Amino acid sequence: MTVDGTAPEFNAAFRTQFEQLLRWRRDVRTFRSDPLPEGSIEQLVEIASLAPSVGYSQPWRFVTVSDPERRKVIRTAFEDANRDALEGYDGERKQLYARLKLAGLDQAPEQLAVFTDHGTPRGLGLGRQTMPEMLDYSTVNAIHTFWLAARAEGIGAGWLSILDPARVTEALNVPENWSLTAYLCVGYPAEESERPKLEQVGWEEKAAESKTILRR
Ligand SMILES: Cc1cc2nc3c(=O)[nH]c(=O)nc-3n(C[C@H](O)[C@H](O)[C@H](O)COP(=O)(O)O)c2cc1C
Known part of the structure; x- marks a missing residue:
């Protein structure tokens, strides 16, 4: 029984394509610099907002960052955090870390900060009294939905967390109670692969343990 209209049926061909989408979604760090079509980000945010959220709180808040001065602050915050991270490794691991390209900040045409609104009254606290972190997890759901929807359009997204969240939050001058969940670089990928870059x-x-199921 359907409550509103007719529910679509997803057939085997769709399931195969959906699995392909999941297999070919990548964290993208090398981008073509050409812009996305007008309205792309709005459309992806619209789809991302279909994500599940604790108590139906919908706490994700998307911020596009295009102002050159703000971008500069974030670029510097990345450089500082990346330098500190490099110091945490030794020997060959350090050399490998130094060679990794961990951010698409210089080429990606779009940059998006995604915040969690800890001040939202929506959801009336349902599910959050026992596990307050569920609000942030809800935002992560929206980000993953965005990531998949983008890939379906041939658009890549790269998640950047080598950043001091306080510096990003200050640079973007967002409302109080918003806490940074992700910083995303978005654009057309310069390369495609079925394997994660870090692999x-x-x-x-x-x-292997990520596929293990413990039975209790
Ligand atoms: C919560 C989260 C934070 C991440 N932060 C970074 C990051 O700071 N820099 C980076 O290069 N990749 C980051 N990534 C991307 C992961 O490195 C990537 O998802 C992983 O290597 C698997 O690759 P794939 O996404 O292409 O499957 C992040 C991913 C997640 C889910």
Whole structure:
């Protein structure tokens, strides 16, 4: 029984394509510099807002960052954090880290900060009294939905967390109670692969335990 209209049926061909979408979604760090078509970001945010959220709180807040001065602050915040991170590694690992390209800040035509609004009254606290972190997890759902919807359009997104969130929050002058969940670079990818970049370059391998199911 459907409540509103007729629910679509997803067939085997769709399921195959959906799996392909999941397999070919990548964290993108090398971008073509050509702009996205007008309205792309709005359309992707519209789809992202279909994500599930605790108590139906819908706490994600998207901020596009195009102002050159603000971008500069974020570029510097990345450089500082990346330098500190490099110091945390030794030997070959340090050399490998130094070679990794961890941000598409210089080429991606779009940059998006995604915040979680911890002040939202929506959802009336449902599910958050026991596990307040669920609000942030809800935003992560929206980000993943955005990521997949983008890939379906041939658009890549790269998640950048080598940043001091306080500096990003200050640079973007957002309302109080918004806390940074993700900083995304978005644009057309310069390369495509079915394998994560960090797997390709030998930073980390596919984890067998990520597919393990404990039975209790
Ligand atoms: C919460 C989160 C934070 C991430 N932060 C970074 C980051 O700061 N820099 C980076 O290069 N990749 C970052 N990534 C991307 C991961 O490195 C990437 O998802 C992982 O290597 C697997 O590759 P894939 O997304 O292409 O499958 C982040 C991903 C997630 C989910």
